Amino acid sequence: MSDLMDTVLIERTRALIPDDTVEQKRMFGGTCFMVNGNMLVCVSKRGLMARVGADQEEEALSKPHASQCRPTGRPMPGFIRIEPDGIETDDDLKDWVEMARAYVCALPPKAAKPKKAKAGKAAQ
Known part of the structure; x- marks a missing residue:
């Protein structure tokens, strides 16, 4: 999948x-869509x-073109990888x-993690 196709x-x-509660975040080598801090889907060159x-x-x-998600070789229960086709x-x-x-919207919201101070900046 090209960068243009990825963007599309x-x-x-x-x-x-269309929810206002959805956040886009770069993760897993792609763009993830998060609902209340929980990952919904992740779009990448791999599908x-x-x-x-x-x-x-x-x-x-x-379903056709679906397989268990195994990013590190070990299965991630409840996560499915769908080929571009x-x-x-x-x-x-x-x-x-x-x-x-249907699954993610029933999960409780995740508490926001505190932001870490950037390296090189001293606490004041």
């Missing part, structure tokens, strides 16, 4: 998540990573975003 996928994904939860994992894995259409992308939202 980010825009397509953002259009499906989409969706957080669907353990209860929906079996259903998610039965699996999110080509807006309907396919919407299905994944809605599946992730």
Whole structure:
């Protein structure tokens, strides 16, 4: 996926998540969409990573172009990786975003972590 296609996928994904509570953050080599501090989906050159939860994992894995997310070689339960071919259409992308939202929006909000002081700046 080219940088242009990556940008288009980010825009397509953002259009499906109009909430003001959604934050975009660079993580996992891509752009993650967070709801109340919890990761919803992550867009990257490799496709989409969706957080669907353990209860929906079996259903998610039965879909075309989906596999268990294994960024370090070990499985991440409840996280699904979708190849670019699996999110080509807006309907396919919407299905994944809605599946992730069903799980993530039911999670309690994460408390914001305190910002660390930048190196080289002395505390005053």
